[in-house]
Amino acid sequence: xxxxxxxxxxxxxxxxxxxxxxxxxxxxxxxxxxxxxxxxxxxxxxxxxxxxxxxxxxxxxxxxxxxxxxxxxxxxxxxxxxxxxxxxxxxxxxxxxxxxxxxxxxxxx
Amino acid sequence: xxxxxxxxxxxxxxxxxxxxxxxxxxxxxxxxxxxxxxxxxxxxxxxxxxxxxxxxxxxxxxxxxxxxxxxxxxxxxxxxxxxxxxxxxxxxxxxxxxxxxxxxxxxxxxxxxx
Numbered sequence: 001x002x003x004x005x006x007x008x009x010x011x012x013x014x015x016x017x018x019x020x021x022x023x024x025x026x027x028x029x030x031x032x033x034x035x036x037x038x039x040x041x042x043x044x045x046x047x048x049x050x051x052x053x054x055x056x057x058x059x060x061x062x063x064x065x066x067x068x069x070x071x072x073x074x075x076x077x078x079x080x081x082x083x084x085x086x087x088x089x090x091x092x093x094x095x096x097x098x099x100x101x102x103x104x105x106x107x108x109x
Numbered sequence: 110x111x112x113x114x115x116x117x118x119x120x121x122x123x124x125x126x127x128x129x130x131x132x133x134x135x136x137x138x139x140x141x142x143x144x145x146x147x148x149x150x151x152x153x154x155x156x157x158x159x160x161x162x163x164x165x166x167x168x169x170x171x172x173x174x175x176x177x178x179x180x181x182x183x184x185x186x187x188x189x190x191x192x193x194x195x196x197x198x199x200x201x202x203x204x205x206x207x208x209x210x211x212x213x214x215x216x217x218x219x220x221x222x223x
Contacts, residue, residue: 004151008149031209031210033209033211041216041217042199042214042215042216042217043152043199043214044214045211045212045213048209048211087151087152089151089152091210095205095210096154096157096167097152097154097212098151099151099152099153100151101149101150101151102151
């Protein structure tokens with residue numbers, strides 16, 4: 001079967017750095033997405049990785065290792081507005097997205 | 110408008126009733142999707158359409174139907190609602206011919222079936 005695993009919840013302090021991990025087992029791999037979802041709102045696109053390595057976009061970076069079936073999202077200089085759920089999704093062999101349940105990130109002052 | 114709109118924003122529905130959730134996009138994306146999101150579970154694909162005139166079944170299609178008569182609209186119909194269909198429903202679209210094919214989401218419809 002297809003499976004995406006993420007921690008259910010994480011807590012971090014304002015100004016700090018947090019790493020959210022995602023491991024996957026899917027039928028085929030055509031890229032990995034990270035989305036941000038604030039409570040009561042729609043998911044919004046953050047990043048995309050299809051090759052191994054690190055993609056940096058401002059305070060957010062995303063890493064991929066295809067051989068390990070592993071990705072992480074790194075958030076630096078955390079702000080209170082970063083409190084949200086972070087969703088990992090893999091594009092499978094049918095080019096459909098398989099979604100993890102999401103990681104709820106709580107930022108404390 | 111810009112992006113994707115969904116209607117209604119929320120709805121309370123009696124079991125057994127028929128309901129259509131509306132979704133419209135103005136980005137001329139070829140692909141559109143319907144997901145449901147339940148607490149503790151990831152987004153689950155109900156139906157999708159890769160181009161106007163074609164549709165496909167996702168992970169959880171039972172009890173739902175869709176149509177794609179044109180590029181912009183992708184309505185989702187519950188023929189006879191049941192309480193297990195209580196959920197938040199998101200419509201999304203993507204351009205399969207460019208970029209990352211990232212999906213853009215509508216604001217969602219919160220549906221309660223009693």
